Amino acid sequence: MNTYIKSVLMLFVLLGTLNVNAQKLAEDIITESSEPAEDIYIDDIVQKRLITENRTLQYEPIREADIAWQKTIYRVIETREKMNLAFRTPVRPFFEILRDLAMNGDIVVFKDNAGQPDYKSPMTAEQVENAFFKTDTTTIIDYDTYEESIKIIKSELYYEDINRYRLKEIWFFDEEASQLKVRIIGIAPVQDVVDPETMVVKYPELKFWLYYPTAREYLSKHRVISDENDVAPMTWADLFEARFFSSYIYKITNVLDKRVKDNYLTGSDRDGINMLLESEQIKAELFNFEHDLWEY
Numbered sequence: 001m002n003t004y005i006k007s008v009l010m011l012f013v014l015l016g017t018l019n020v021n022a023q024k025l026a027e028d029i030i031t032e033s034s035e036p037a038e039d040i041y042i043d044d045i046v047q048k049r050l051i052t053e054n055r056t057l058q059y060e061p062i063r064e065a066d067i068a069w070q071k072t073i074y075r076v077i078e079t080r081e082k083m084n085l086a087f088r089t090p091v092r093p094f095f096e097i098l099r100d101l102a103m104n105g106d107i108v109v110f111k112d113n114a115g116q117p118d119y120k121s122p123m124t125a126e127q128v129e130n131a132f133f134k135t136d137t138t139t140i141i142d143y144d145t146y147e148e149s150i151k152i153i154k155s156e157l158y159y160e161d162i163n164r165y166r167l168k169e170i171w172f173f174d175e176e177a178s179q180l181k182v183r184i185i186g187i188a189p190v191q192d193v194v195d196p197e198t199m200v201v202k203y204p205e206l207k208f209w210l211y212y213p214t215a216r217e218y219l220s221k222h223r224v225i226s227d228e229n230d231v232a233p234m235t236w237a238d239l240f241e242a243r244f245f246s247s248y249i250y251k252i253t254n255v256l257d258k259r260v261k262d263n264y265l266t267g268s269d270r271d272g273i274n275m276l277l278e279s280e281q282i283k284a285e286l287f288n289f290e291h292d293l294w295e296y
Contacts, residue, residue, distance in 0.1 A: 048231075050233055051220075051221060051222070051223050051233065051235060052221055054220050054221065054235065055217075055220075056216050056217050056220040056237055059183070059213065062172075062174060063176070066174055066175045066176045067172050067173070067174065067175070068173045068174075068175045069172060069173040069289075070170060070171065070172040070173075071170070071171050071172075071252060071253055071286075072168065072169075072170050072171075072252070072253045073168075073169050073170075073171060073249055073251070073252050073253075073282075074115075074166060074167065074168055074169075074249070074250055074251040074252070075166070075167040075169065075247040075248065075249055075250070076164050076165070076166055076167075076190075076247060076248055076250050077164060077165040077166075077167065077245055077246070077247045078163065078164055078246070078247075078248075079162070079163055079164065079165070080163060081246050083244075083245060083246040084245055084246055086224050086225055086226070086239070087165070088159065088160070089225040090159075091225050092222065092223075092225065093159035094159070094165075094236065095158075095159040095162045095189055096159055097219070097222050097236065098187075098189065098210065099132050099157075101215070101218050102128050102131075102132075102208070102210075103128065103129070103132065105125075106218050107210055107211075107214065107215045107218060108122050108123075108210075108211065108214070109122070109123050109128060109131075109208040109209065109210050110122055110123060110186075110208065110209045110210070110211065111123055111127075111208070111209070112188065112206040112207075112208065112209055115166075115206065115251075116168070117168060117185070117186040117188070117209035117211075118209075119186075119209075119211060123208060128208070131157075131207045131208050132156065132157050132207075133154050133155065133156055133157065134154070134155045134156075134157065135152060135153070135154050136152075136153050136154075136155060137150050137151065137152055137153065138150070138151055138153055139151075157191070157207075161191050161192075162189045162190065162191055162207075163190070163191075163192060164189075164190040164204070165187055165188065165189055165190065166186075166187070166188040166190055166206065167184060167186070167187055167188075167247065168184070168185045168186040168187075168188075168209075169182055169183060169184045169185060170182065170183050170185060171286060173290075173293070178293075179290075180286075180289065180290040180293075182243075183213075184212045184213075184240055185211070185212060185213070186209045186210065186211060186212055187209070187210050187212055187215075187240075188206045188207070188208065188209045188210075189206070189207050189208070190204045190205065190206055190207070191204070191205045191207060192204055192205075193205050212240070216237045217237075219235065219236040219237040219240070220235045220236070220237035220238070221235070222235060222236050223235060224236055224238070224239050248276060248279040248280075249279040249282045249283065250275075250279070252282055260275050260278050260279060260282075261275050263278070
């Protein structure tokens with residue numbers, strides 16, 4: 001009997017010791033001071049890591065012998081259209097993403113050559129800075145001595161100044177897959193240069209061209225702001241791959257290297273409408289080209 005009581009007492013002592021040690025271990029591991037503040041105070045339900053840890057799939061390799069047909073097309077994305085308002089969101093505008101990637105050296109940007117990317121001429125660090133910051137001078141008057149001095153001011157280019165983006169893409173027919181495919185090659189932000197006297201747009205200035213195939217990996221780390229769902233996992237790479245944007249065609253490869261608007265320089269009020277109609281006609285021809293391949 002004494003042996004049984006001693007065994008029970010030893011069991012209670014052992015359990016008490018284990019409980020104290022477990023509590024001490026929990027206090028050592030989970031403490032307010034040892035846990036990072038960003039893991040404690042989350043301005044959300046959980047930490048969102050799906051986008052930051054996202055990896056972009058590489059393009060499927062294409063053999064030159066499998067390309068039976070190819071056309072180079074240039075498009076314009078007008079950011080003031082309803083479908084393209086995500087480019088202008090003040091939360092994280094697309095132009096700021098490109099600016100940060102270019103300024104940090106994550107992506108290489110290239111010069112513009114008559115509206116086309118010059119992928120043999122990457123821009124230097126100074127040229128990149130000049131693309132995002134405008135240097136100007138102003139006169140400052142010292143009202144004590146009435147002396148004038150010139151001060152250099154550097155103003156930043158904001159996303160509101162970018163109303164359009166140009167896209168260079170290649171449409172091709174892959175014989176191996178028996179499918180018409182498209183690859184985006186370059187993206188260029190466009191700033192309108194306005195005449196300060198008449199306030200009329202003189203000419204569009206292409207700030208730079210980026211090489212989209214190498215920028216896909218970085219664009220896949222940034223979420224697209226959506227009106228429908230705050231947790232929508234669409235990234236900027238997904239937006240371009242799914243072609244979730246509205247655009248119009250302003251040039252397609254041709255013998256005379258003409259743009260669409262070069263055919264409408266009559267000064268008529270219908271020139272703009274005619275150019276949009278021809279752009280839609282080119283889109284319809286692309287659709288019909290693939291559709292006709294499957295006719296019996």
